Amino acid sequence: MKRQAVSAFALVLLRSAAAFSAVPMEKPPIVIAGAGLHGAALAYYLTKRGEKPLLIEKHSVAAAASGKGGGFLARDWGDGGPTEALHRVSFALHAELARELNVESYRTLPVVSVTPGARSKRTKDLVPWLDGEIAQASWMDRDGGAQVAPHELCSKLVEAAVAAGAQLLIGSVEGVEKNEGRVSGVVVAGAHGRETVACSAFACTMGPWATRASEWFGLPIPMTGIRSTSIVFKAEPGASVEPFALFCGEDDRFGTHLEVYPRNSGEVYLCGLGGSEHVTGERLCAGEFPPGEVHADPARVAAAARAFSQMSHRLGRPEPDASQACMRPCPPDAMPYMGAVPGLANAYVSAGHNCWGILWAPVSGKAMSELILDGRASCVDLAPFDVGRFAQRASGGRGRKQRSDDVGEQW
Numbered sequence: 001m002k003r004q005a006v007s008a009f010a011l012v013l014l015r016s017a018a019a020f021s022a023v024p025m026e027k028p029p030i031v032i033a034g035a036g037l038h039g040a041a042l043a044y045y046l047t048k049r050g051e052k053p054l055l056i057e058k059h060s061v062a063a064a065a066s067g068k069g070g071g072f073l074a075r076d077w078g079d080g081g082p083t084e085a086l087h088r089v090s091f092a093l094h095a096e097l098a099r100e101l102n103v104e105s106y107r108t109l110p111v112v113s114v115t116p117g118a119r120s121k122r123t124k125d126l127v128p129w130l131d132g133e134i135a136q137a138s139w140m141d142r143d144g145g146a147q148v149a150p151h152e153l154c155s156k157l158v159e160a161a162v163a164a165g166a167q168l169l170i171g172s173v174e175g176v177e178k179n180e181g182r183v184s185g186v187v188v189a190g191a192h193g194r195e196t197v198a199c200s201a202f203a204c205t206m207g208p209w210a211t212r213a214s215e216w217f218g219l220p221i222p223m224t225g226i227r228s229t230s231i232v233f234k235a236e237p238g239a240s241v242e243p244f245a246l247f248c249g250e251d252d253r254f255g256t257h258l259e260v261y262p263r264n265s266g267e268v269y270l271c272g273l274g275g276s277e278h279v280t281g282e283r284l285c286a287g288e289f290p291p292g293e294v295h296a297d298p299a300r301v302a303a304a305a306r307a308f309s310q311m312s313h314r315l316g317r318p319e320p321d322a323s324q325a326c327m328r329p330c331p332p333d334a335m336p337y338m339g340a341v342p343g344l345a346n347a348y349v350s351a352g353h354n355c356w357g358i359l360w361a362p363v364s365g366k367a368m369s370e371l372i373l374d375g376r377a378s379c380v381d382l383a384p385f386d387v388g389r390f391a392q393r394a395s396g397g398r399g400r401k402q403r404s405d406d407v408g409e410q411w
Contacts, residue, residue, distance in 0.1 A: 041364060059293075070358075075092075077141075086380060102156070112126055176347070201372055203350060227279055229296045229297045229301060230323070246260035256307045275300045296324055336353040
């Protein structure tokens, strides 16, 4: 079937599942649930291999963490274990995607470690706009950091995929139908009711809400959602903000450990506001925090604004220009789920990437496209991220421990 290449946002496909299923097709598509960065990257890399997947999204493209995250990228910050390859391969893929898709927000930038507190005579003036009260500033990473505005990247991945023949459907995935050890259809609730969409393969890329697939697949996919508030300041029109990413230590006065990312748009993005709420999988499955409707904590917004205003007189203000929140996904061992679903020949999960979800999205999308089409991933080893790893052991914990390190609040 010949399809016209169109922009995903020039022609918004707000169609029901019934309307989609009425379109004649040569074969059922690969269906992807979730149009955040991981679903968008998977759709993009599938189209590069000649596939025309169907991307199903409940709310809108990049509605959750993929539209509200900071977008910090680090090449060398893996821990020497299996995630190290995710860092290095995906860091390079981000630069490649920025060229392919003209991602204007992408750039490299150095990283500085900051200790909050009273300024001393020995405090180094590394960052021009860090002109307030800081006890210490030192280099953390001079050449291995970069950034991207995740909403721009996600939107351009979807636009490129749709231009290559993928389709975008707004609707809620409610389950799957199985036949002879395969997923034969995906149950979608849309504006015109419920319908089953036939599929050749099914990939769940629903972030923290991927825990809903535990019931669909009949195996545990435990997940904790971490509701994280962030704020944005905008520089004065025409003012430049020199590119430095800041990782700040704990500030006991405000309960923050700020991460500060100025963007080339003039925005200054702050996360690490502290006080993040840990949301159980049961609450996520119950629909308590639907995508696109996760709201900021006003107390953390005020605390972060006060903390940053003390650190930067030039950029900080009592009230930020924007405040928001996202739900970060974290499995009990803080390792992502990426791989095939045991017992089903054509079902896959790519979710649970926690604070590195934006960095790891390109490599996850590429690796999962290889797994789906070739039977194995060649760009990275997916064995450590086995989707069925909790089937034979108790999950335990709140989804925030990796070895002895607390990864729920900060990297």
